[in-house]
Amino acid sequence: MGPQTLRYGDATVTYDVSKRSGIDGKVSIHVHPDGKVVVDAPEDAGPEEVRAAVRKRARWLVGHVEKVRDRQRDLQPRTYVSGESHFYLGRRYLLKILSMTAADRQAGTKPGVKLIRGQLQVITISRDSNVLKKLLRHWYREHARKLFERRLQELASSTPWIRGQLPPVKLLTMKKHWGSCSPSGSIVLNPHLVKAPRNCIDYVILHELCHLKEHNHSQQFWRLMDRVMPGWRNVKRELDDRAEILLND
Numbered sequence: 001m002g003p004q005t006l007r008y009g010d011a012t013v014t015y016d017v018s019k020r021s022g023i024d025g026k027v028s029i030h031v032h033p034d035g036k037v038v039v040d041a042p043e044d045a046g047p048e049e050v051r052a053a054v055r056k057r058a059r060w061l062v063g064h065v066e067k068v069r070d071r072q073r074d075l076q077p078r079t080y081v082s083g084e085s086h087f088y089l090g091r092r093y094l095l096k097i098l099s100m101t102a103a104d105r106q107a108g109t110k111p112g113v114k115l116i117r118g119q120l121q122v123i124t125i126s127r128d129s130n131v132l133k134k135l136l137r138h139w140y141r142e143h144a145r146k147l148f149e150r151r152l153q154e155l156a157s158s159t160p161w162i163r164g165q166l167p168p169v170k171l172l173t174m175k176k177h178w179g180s181c182s183p184s185g186s187i188v189l190n191p192h193l194v195k196a197p198r199n200c201i202d203y204v205i206l207h208e209l210c211h212l213k214e215h216n217h218s219q220q221f222w223r224l225m226d227r228v229m230p231g232w233r234n235v236k237r238e239l240d241d242r243a244e245i246l247l248n249d
């Protein structure tokens with residue numbers, strides 16, 4: 001059997017069938033991390049039987065392959081064209097690049113980014129990817145600054161050792177870290193963090209606030225984390241799972 005095709009709604013999934021001896025009479029479907037689909041079938045299964053088994057799970061399979069393809073796409077370097085996915089507060093938004101018109105100019109519109117009708121609209125004079133990247137970075141940074149300051153203020157009420165004295169916060173784009181805390185007590189946060197869900201942002205801020213009391217990852221530090229955010233382990237896992245995509249710009 002050569003490559004087979006499943007059509008489901010608008011979606012098409014191609015899969016290879018691998019005949020296996022010694023499997024217990026069931027057809028099993030595997031989606032590899034690169035999006036390739038392999039269907040294991042018992043040696044005596046006919047093509048119709050295999051097709052029927054795949055069709056039965058079509059909805060799951062199409063959804064799963066789409067997710068894997070999205071992830072692959074999200075890990076590619078950004079090209080800053082309309083339709084590309086970008087993230088904000090844990091949600092996916094499609095980019096819409098609009099060239100600045102004469103009317104825009106007359107109305108005093110400046111190049112910039114707006115979150116509007118579920119899209120990240122960029123109004124720009126140039127479609128050069130470096131220009132677009134800069135406009136988006138600026139937008140993310142502004143939103144990060146405002147949100148991080150507000151959350152820090154709110155979360156500090158659950159970390160009594162701060163005693164109303166909020167630490168200075170700096171933004172710094174980092175490749176691998178979400179935040180850090182200096183021995184002198186200032187906090188650094190990665191503006192890319194504003195692309196993560198709100199609970200993940202809170203987790204990073206609370207982590208750094210705990211470092212103001214415990215400047216290490218000792219038992220006491222983790223006890224403090226358990227106290228201020230009892231479910232932090234799950235939140236951290238959620239952030240770790242997304243890190244590669246969110247740090248990719």
Ligand SMILES: [Zn+2]
Pocket residue numbers: 207211216217
């Ligand atoms: Zn730490």
